[in-house]
Amino acid sequence: MSVSTSCIKLCLLATLVSSSFLCHAANSEISQALSTSQARLHSLSQSGGQLPQSQISLSSSSWLNGLPSISLSHLGSLDNGNSYEQELSLNLPIKSPALHSSDKQIKQLTQSIQAQQVALQGLYLSGLLRQSLWEHRLAAVKLAQLDRKSQLLDKLHSQQKQLTDAGELPIAHILLLERELVDIALERVDLNQQQAEALALYQQLTGQEQIPQDIAETARPLSASSQPNDILAQHPLWQLLSLQKQQQLLIIQSQQAGDKDPWTVSLTAKNTADNQVDDQQLGIAVSVPLTLGSALSQTELSQWQQANTEHTLNLDRTYIELKTQLKKLEQQQQNLLDQQTLLTQALHLSRTITEELAKVKDQNQVSYEVWLRRYMDALDTESRLALNQVAQQQLHSQQLQALGISL
Numbered sequence: 177m178s179v180s181t182s183c184i185k186l187c188l189l190a191t192l193v194s195s196s197f198l199c200h201a202a203n204s205e206i207s208q209a210l211s212t213s214q215a216r217l218h219s220l221s222q223s224g225g226q227l228p229q230s231q232i233s234l235s236s237s238s239w240l241n242g243l244p245s246i247s248l249s250h251l252g253s254l255d256n257g258n259s260y261e262q263e264l265s266l267n268l269p270i271k272s273p274a275l276h277s278s279d280k281q282i283k284q285l286t287q288s289i290q291a292q293q294v295a296l297q298g299l300y301l302s303g304l305l306r307q308s309l310w311e312h313r314l315a316a317v318k319l320a321q322l323d324r325k326s327q328l329l330d331k332l333h334s335q336q337k338q339l340t341d342a343g344e345l346p347i348a349h350i351l352l353l354e355r356e357l358v359d360i361a362l363e364r365v366d367l368n369q370q371q372a373e374a375l376a377l378y379q380q381l382t383g384q385e386q387i388p389q390d391i392a393e394t395a396r397p398l399s400a401s402s403q404p405n406d407i408l409a410q411h412p413l414w415q416l417l418s419l420q421k422q423q424q425l426l427i428i429q430s431q432q433a434g435d436k437d438p439w440t441v442s443l444t445a446k447n448t449a450d451n452q453v454d455d456q457q458l459g460i461a462v463s464v465p466l467t468l469g470s471a472l473s474q475t476e477l478s479q480w481q482q483a484n485t486e487h488t489l490n491l492d493r494t495y496i497e498l499k500t501q502l503k504k505l506e507q508q509q510q511n512l513l514d515q516q517t518l519l520t521q522a523l524h525l526s527r528t529i530t531e532e533l534a535k536v537k538d539q540n541q542v543s544y545e546v547w548l549r550r551y552m553d554a555l556d557t558e559s560r561l562a563l564n565q566v567a568q569q570q571l572h573s574q575q576l577q578a579l580g581i582s583l
Contacts, residue, residue, distance in 0.1 A: 206388055207583050209305055213381040217297075238276070240269060241271045261449075265445075282430075295415075301381065311374035324555075436471075442460065444460070446458075
């Protein structure tokens with residue numbers, strides 16, 4: 177009743193050869209996935225009943241603060257029916273130089289806001305893509321580890337079955353192995369579902385059937401360690417909130433200065449006639465508002481103060497959330513590095529323990545179940561080490577996401 181020690185050693189060594197999951201970033205491939213998902217999202221929004229951009233025609237005048245108006249008047253004398261006065265005026269509400277400058281700044285801010293909204297959409301899609309890519313990859317690595325574990329247990333099961341059939345080993349040895357194989361099959365069911373869900377999300381986002389093989393972004397360094405505040409200030413969400421606050425401030429300053437009140441230029445043609453005179457006149461008139469004090473009402477000022485307070489709170493809350501998330505990911509990164517060191521030590525110990533137990537197992541000094549537990553523990557430690565390496569790559573992508581860096 178024995179399995180040769182050399183056979184067990186060979187089987188164990190074949191099991192415990194750890195293979196590093198080396199994966200180089202293929203930025204062009206995953207960047208193309210992001211571009212494809214953005215194009216699909218735009219196409220879906222256009223086909224969802226929204227008015228196409230080509231049919232939206234919105235514009236603002238560079239110099240007019242409203243539509244021109246024409247005024248026509250006719251005055252007749254009550255005493256003399258031959259006496260009358262007619263006047264025709266073309267009124268042009270011209271933007272003041274201050275309003276013209278303010279509108280130019282608001283237009284630039286609006287364009288910057290739209291650019292940040294596009295960047296934020298790209299970051300959101302990048303988060304979904306990274307989620308699907310890494311969930312699929314982790315499931316694939318776990319399944320690969322389970323397959324290796326299953327193959328080795330099948331080989332050991334075959335060896336043990338021959339000895340059991342020959343009456344050299346009790347049937348309990350075979351049952352223990354079969355129980356381990358059932359546990360592996362159960363775990364494989366959950367992993368297959370996880371992998372299918374990740375693939376379905378990727379297909380929904382990109383319309384592509386296959387997930388890229390090279391998805392690691394470790395070639396893209398994190399520059400947040402030296403100056404995290406400066407990096408977070410470039411986050412699309414932070415930039416968007418900051419620009420919106422600047423826009424609201426510029427608008428209220430323009431209203432306070434009375435810039436919205438136009439300079440009215442009137443071109444007037446006047447005809448005055450009676451029995452003796454028929455006089456025709458042309459003239460121009462300019463109406464300029466006096467900017468004395470503030471043009472804001474208390475209601476408008478209160479509304480802006482409330483909106484400004486909300487914008488400030490949103491900025492502070494966003495900064496705290498981004499900083500907290502980044503700090504949490506940095507701690508997780510250190511934790512994974514510590515785990516890798518410990519898992520490497522545990523793997524070496526598990527290998528040594530299993531080899532030593534195999535020696536005394538042949539001499540009936542230790543039970544088969546104890547040896548099998550140690551054997552399975554060595555396989556699980558190897559799997560954890562392989563998964564730890566993939567988790568570090570995944571965490572790097574999560575840190576890029578937290579810093580607002582899209583695929």
